[in-house]
Amino acid sequence: GQNIDQPTEMTATEGAIVQINCTYQTSGFNGLFWYQQHAGEAPTFLSYNVLDGLEEKGRFSSFLSRSKGYSYLLLKELQMKDSASYLCAPMDSNYQLIWGAGTKLIIKP
Amino acid sequence: IAGITQAPTSQILAAGRRMTLRCTQDMRHNAMYWYRQDLGLGLRLIHYSNTAGTTGKGEVPDGYSVSRANTDDFPLTLASAVPSQTSVYFCASSATSGGAGADTQYFGPGTRLTVL
Numbered sequence: 001g002q003n004i005d006q007p008t009e010m011t012a013t014e015g016a017i018v019q020i021n022c023t024y025q026t027s028g029f030n031g032l033f034w035y036q037q038h039a040g041e042a043p044t045f046l047s048y049n050v051l052d053g054l055e056e057k058g059r060f061s062s063f064l065s066r067s068k069g070y071s072y073l074l075l076k077e078l079q080m081k082d083s084a085s086y087l088c089a090p091m092d093s094n095y096q097l098i099w100g101a102g103t104k105l106i107i108k109p
Numbered sequence: 110i111a112g113i114t115q116a117p118t119s120q121i122l123a124a125g126r127r128m129t130l131r132c133t134q135d136m137r138h139n140a141m142y143w144y145r146q147d148l149g150l151g152l153r154l155i156h157y158s159n160t161a162g163t164t165g166k167g168e169v170p171d172g173y174s175v176s177r178a179n180t181d182d183f184p185l186t187l188a189s190a191v192p193s194q195t196s197v198y199f200c201a202s203s204a205t206s207g208g209a210g211a212d213t214q215y216f217g218p219g220t221r222l223t224v225l
Binding site: 089103 | 217
């Protein structure tokens with residue numbers, strides 16, 4: 001079957017760095033997306049990885065290891081506005097996104 | 110309009126009633142999707158459309174129907190609503206899908222539906 005595993009909740013301090021891990025099992029693989037979702041709002045696109053390695057985009061970076069079925073999202077210089085849920089979504093062989101339940105990130109001052 | 114709009118924003122519905130959730134995009138995207146999101150669960154795909162005139166079933170299609178008469182609109186209909194369909198419904202679109210390669214999905218603001 002297809003499965004996504006992310007921590008349910010994480011807490012970090014403003015200005016710090018946090019890493020949100022995601023492990024996945026899918027039928028085929030066509031890349032992995034990370035989305036941010038603030039409470040009561042729609043998911044918004046953060047990053048897409050299809051090859052192994054690190055993709056950096058400003059304060060956010062995303063890493064992928066296809067052989068390990070593993071990805072992480074790294075958030076640097078945390079700001080209060082980064083308090084949100086972060087959704088890991090690999091794409092299977094049918095180009096359908098398989099969504100995890102998300103990691104709720106709480107930022108404390 | 111810029112992006113994807115959904116209507117209504119929220120709705121309370123009596124069980125057994127028929128309801129259509131509307132979704133319109135102005136990005137000329139080929140593919141459109143309907144998801145539901147329930148507390149503690151990931152987004153679950155209800156139906157999708159790779160291009161105007163075609164639709165497909167997702168993970169949880171029972172009790173829902175869709176149509177794609179043109180590129181811009183992708184309505185979702187609940188023929189006879191039941192309380193288990195209480196959820197937040199998101200419409201999304203992407204420029205391409207399937208064999209054309211992976212493409213980023215962009216989401217509408219959602220419809221919060223309560224079935225009593």
